[in-house]
Amino acid sequence: xxxxxxxxxxxxxxxxxxxxxxxxxxxxxxxxxxxxxxxxxxxxxxxxxxxxxxxxxxxxxxxxxxxxxxxxxxxxxxxxxxxxxxxxxxxxxxxxxxxxxxxxxxxxxxxxxxxxxxxxxxxxxxxxxxxxxxxxxxxxxxxxxxxxxxxxxxxxxxxxxxxxxxxxxxxxxxxxxxxxxxxxxxxxxxxxxxxxxxxxxxxxxxxxxxxxxxxxxxxxxxxxxxxxxxxxxxxxxxxxxxxxxxxxxxxxxxxxxxxxxxxxxxxxxxxxxxxxxxxxxxxxxxxxxxxxxxxxxxxxxxxxxxxxxxxxxxxxxxxxxxxxxxxxxxxxxxxxxxxxxxxxxxxxxxxxxxxxxxxxxxxxxxxxxxxxxxxxxxxxxxxxxxxxxxxxxx
Amino acid sequence: xxxxxxxxxxxxxxxxxxxxxxxxxxxxxxxxxxxxxxxxxxxxxxxxxxxxxxxxxxxxxxxxxxxxxxxxxxxxxxxxxxxxxxxxxxxxxxxxxxxxxxxxxxxxxxxxxxxxxxxxxxxxxxxxxxxxxxxxxxxxxxxxxxxxxxxxxxxxxxxxxxxxxxxxxxxxxxxxxxxxxxxxxxxxxxxxxxxxxxxxxxxxxxxxxxxxxxxxxxxxxxxxxxxxxxxxxxxxxxxxxxxxxxxxxxxxxxxxx
Numbered sequence: 001x002x003x004x005x006x007x008x009x010x011x012x013x014x015x016x017x018x019x020x021x022x023x024x025x026x027x028x029x030x031x032x033x034x035x036x037x038x039x040x041x042x043x044x045x046x047x048x049x050x051x052x053x054x055x056x057x058x059x060x061x062x063x064x065x066x067x068x069x070x071x072x073x074x075x076x077x078x079x080x081x082x083x084x085x086x087x088x089x090x091x092x093x094x095x096x097x098x099x100x101x102x103x104x105x106x107x108x109x110x111x112x113x114x115x116x117x118x119x120x121x122x123x124x125x126x127x128x129x130x131x132x133x134x135x136x137x138x139x140x141x142x143x144x145x146x147x148x149x150x151x152x153x154x155x156x157x158x159x160x161x162x163x164x165x166x167x168x169x170x171x172x173x174x175x176x177x178x179x180x181x182x183x184x185x186x187x188x189x190x191x192x193x194x195x196x197x198x199x200x201x202x203x204x205x206x207x208x209x210x211x212x213x214x215x216x217x218x219x220x221x222x223x224x225x226x227x228x229x230x231x232x233x234x235x236x237x238x239x240x241x242x243x244x245x246x247x248x249x250x251x252x253x254x255x256x257x258x259x260x261x262x263x264x265x266x267x268x269x270x271x272x273x274x275x276x277x278x279x280x281x282x283x284x285x286x287x288x289x290x291x292x293x294x295x296x297x298x299x300x301x302x303x304x305x306x307x308x309x310x311x312x313x314x315x316x317x318x319x320x321x322x323x324x325x326x327x328x329x330x331x332x333x334x335x336x337x338x339x340x341x342x343x344x345x346x347x348x349x350x351x352x353x354x355x356x357x358x359x360x361x362x363x364x365x366x367x368x369x370x371x372x373x374x375x376x377x378x379x380x381x382x383x384x385x386x387x388x389x390x391x392x393x394x
Numbered sequence: 395x396x397x398x399x400x401x402x403x404x405x406x407x408x409x410x411x412x413x414x415x416x417x418x419x420x421x422x423x424x425x426x427x428x429x430x431x432x433x434x435x436x437x438x439x440x441x442x443x444x445x446x447x448x449x450x451x452x453x454x455x456x457x458x459x460x461x462x463x464x465x466x467x468x469x470x471x472x473x474x475x476x477x478x479x480x481x482x483x484x485x486x487x488x489x490x491x492x493x494x495x496x497x498x499x500x501x502x503x504x505x506x507x508x509x510x511x512x513x514x515x516x517x518x519x520x521x522x523x524x525x526x527x528x529x530x531x532x533x534x535x536x537x538x539x540x541x542x543x544x545x546x547x548x549x550x551x552x553x554x555x556x557x558x559x560x561x562x563x564x565x566x567x568x569x570x571x572x573x574x575x576x577x578x579x580x581x582x583x584x585x586x587x588x589x590x591x592x593x594x595x596x597x598x599x600x601x602x603x604x605x606x607x608x609x610x611x612x613x614x615x616x617x618x619x620x621x622x623x624x625x626x627x628x629x630x631x632x633x634x635x636x637x638x639x640x641x642x643x644x645x646x647x648x649x650x651x
Binding site for chain 1: 445446447448449450451453454457461464469470471493494495496497498499500520521522523525526544545546547549550551554558569572573574
């Protein structure tokens, strides 16, 4: 299962590692020493697979999008993560991590959330598993993601509004880490993306890798071949992209394209395009590319999509990019909005704004007529209706 | 290594007071003024925090002072300019404390060189793992006479405490309880752990930090170590009372009351 792994210290080439204060060392070490053994155990795998199947609703369909295929004169398949329980790929990871937390005898779950998709997935999983749940969310994100906040509350989670720093995802992450420092024995921190100190990037990648595992066998069933010519996924922290890429990494038959949030344009000062602008540094415990000042202060990013609004990317993505194993591109807020509109009206699927970034890249690249392109439709757009309404004059 | 930190701990075994300040706070040019004042009111050691936008081991007080300092224009470049005058205002041991990312952007080697050139005695970088220090900086720090202070917490295993002790050459920063900086709960002090650590007979002396905010918590914590580090409480005090007149003196006097 672990086809693509970091070294024993959590490094993908020069990226990754565990740059954490000593207060977190025992927790992180406990995870490092146990995660693989637990995940590989038969009992874990059985419970994980059962829940993915019967609770999450996997495998999610791989849908041949006839109308988009005609429009772009190629063959486009949509991996329908939007059809999972809670409406995004995030739950693949939260199920995995809560099963791990149970086996480590943790009593309480904390998590950060930006768009609220990860928060809803964590709250859902905690309800299912009867664990106490506290979600840290930036005040600004709470305002722009109202429906998800109400869902988390209904599911029984406690929401902590974070008003430090820029009041968005990176600050929610800081606060969650602080809470973890304050109670290191009982708490498991469910990070929602392939970011953070080792082993989080690897652990989250493994849980999300079910996406590419399914793409392989579903595509084989439909077309007779396992490998698409290209996979496109949006990239914020990078968990859905890592899930969609995982089993194709290093396989030259498949191009892996990650689409970052260009915001109002890469050079506008209002962007979350980390690879386009970033320099190497340390954020939330790992070495990766991040958007920062010359003095090493982390810059508040901008994206219309709260889920891509993060100044770093997972260390594995930094590695894939530098090693030439993936292509990292970006599209603007407006291009993403327009793509969301197109998919809604052409196929009757309202995508999440995050996923709309991946879709938007279709009109910026020319594929061959008989190419097979898989777009990872990481989430559904219910949570974004207010934004869609505002921008599209509905 | 024989720097000012070593000398301090050789001459003073108890009730050492080390004060943390945020560089460039309250105003950009206050750094040296505060150091001079702290020197004159009899503190034993000073830690200068260089600000970072995302200080994950710190509470709201230090995060806020860091944000203000960044807005004031404080950077490592500016700080080292200011510190050119450091040794004209104090002969106390002085450490720089902050997070790894600004150091990486400045350049690790340049950072240590500048510390050496301006008369800085040691560094504390909470998110720099011991293994990273050993692989990248230890040799150069030794060569330049810069000591590196590592942290231990109530959760740190005894074997790791010894490993940290073996790789320290000034003092060990003993985090008082499971917390971020700036706690004020007196019951927070984990005395079991402080006693346990005292019995380990480490080769490096220890200072207790995190949550030390008044004479009671100072005296209590000092029983288990060579003294205390005070950060958030001092920053709160100067935020409220300023740095002029007797403000700083009063804070230190209250500590000893």
